[in-house]
Amino acid sequence: MTLKQTLDTIRNYPEPAELLLSHRYLREVNFQDNELKDIQCKEVSGKAVRVIHDGRVGAAPGVFRHRWTGCCPRRRSSPGWDVPRHFDCRKATGHCVK
């Protein structure tokens, strides 16, 4: 799903929904026993969606370009989504919005 398709889906979704996009670059320098062991660089890109339905909130993480079908409100930071399949999971768990 492209970014435009994702945004259109959110805009047209019949219930309150929010989308988070993130793109992070990390660089780690690792020492072991006072010796510079390695340098690591990481690109972490993705998106997360949160939908409120019938007083319940569900969020689905996923990585860039890939479908995510789950909901896990405590882990919104992971990326991607797929609303139609996500919907059933959200109803199955059900967390009340406070």
Add this chain to the structure above:
Amino acid sequence: MRNPLRSKRTKAMQEQIDATLKKYQSKTDYLECRAESIRKLHFGFSNDELTRLGISEDQGFAVRACVRGGWGFASLNSPDLLEEYTELAIDQARSLGNCRMNLAPVDPVVDFVDYDPLEDPRAVILDTKLDIFRDLVTRAREYSPVITNVSASYFESFRTIVYMNSDGTDLVMKKMDLGGIVSPQASRSGVTQYQMVTCGSSRDFGVIRRLGDRLENACRLTVDMLDAPKVKAGKYTVVLDPVLGSTFVHEAFGHMSEADEYHNNPSMRDIFTMGRRFGPDILGIYDSGLDKGTRGYLRYDDEGVPGEKTWLIRDGVLVGRLHSRESAARFGEAPTGNARCINYRYPPICRMRNTCIAPGNATFEDLLSGIDLGVYAVDAHGGTGGEMFSFDAAHGFMIRNGKLAEPVRNVQLSGNLFKTLDSIEGIGRDFTIVDDSGGCGKGPQFPLETTCSSPHLRIRNVTVGGE
């Protein structure tokens, strides 16, 4: 062997990393690329409520480069950034390199490893999985009114890994992993006890269907332990059940066998000298990637080295350790296929697979025989490993005059690894593979699927904490 059924996506990943390797390998002493796609399902219950449920997909790449002994690592999600990040990894390696590359040689491998399920969890619909765990929770709650809380969880993951390196290794590996746990907890008069029924597998959803076979016993123990006295602290001859024995070998000895833990530590290298005696002649410890179906099964590690059975202690004497290609070169030994990473976001490091205490000849009665006053410690509730270890048993029984006697709770075992290994005086013939739903942690890399296995063990002079 190329597989004609390989998916378009796998083929595309393979072509992309193949092109990257060809373009950049001449700028490095060693270069490897890994593409990985991961699909996961997980859910959890707290009593009757389904509190979490998720199905997710993830895909990314890892690049590891070595230039003059320096290592650079990069991971990424966006396929169109692969070349840019490969250059970054090479630049980093170049900035660190100041000596000759030291990597133990292995024969390149070209292979395709497919799933080989007994019962494939993908053929079981989500509702059925939820019903299985809902039923387990209900059964546990209905066992006794003092069982006030039951938690349960399930996960499954499917990974496709495409791995290539500049030595010519070209692998496509499909890996499956699953696990489940149900934990009844009982409370009465300020005393709380819990037990865990757990399982894991790399090929069979059937282990989940059989989880309930052990549930009633766990519920009974949970309730019985409310009335059990705390064990009286002291030094005892202790018999460990296979779960606790396998936890001991993994946490206390297994991690210390990971060669990258001490290749820069001269005092530890002195302790772990080949040929040094660590225990009695009956003691054998090994780590194996060959046990199909276990979570520790590993046909190839994450450097493309074939899995094998690696003896660590044989006849009580140190004969091996767990190596990556780099640590093997540093020790002048052969790689053992133990370089593993939890996913594409991390470089491979030395990790265990199925770590085992080899079976002996004793029956359970033989192990109890001759103990006037001792403790039978059963099941594990966690602990810490290393040279000084401490473990909590889920429950225990006193041993009196060579027979099991009254149940006891709060059984905590602690001691020095080397003294404890040397104090093993009996090893059962009842070798048991212990696969649970947990995972092994090392640094930031948690959880990694591993297995540990052991028969019953009899150890003298163990410090037991309690009251």
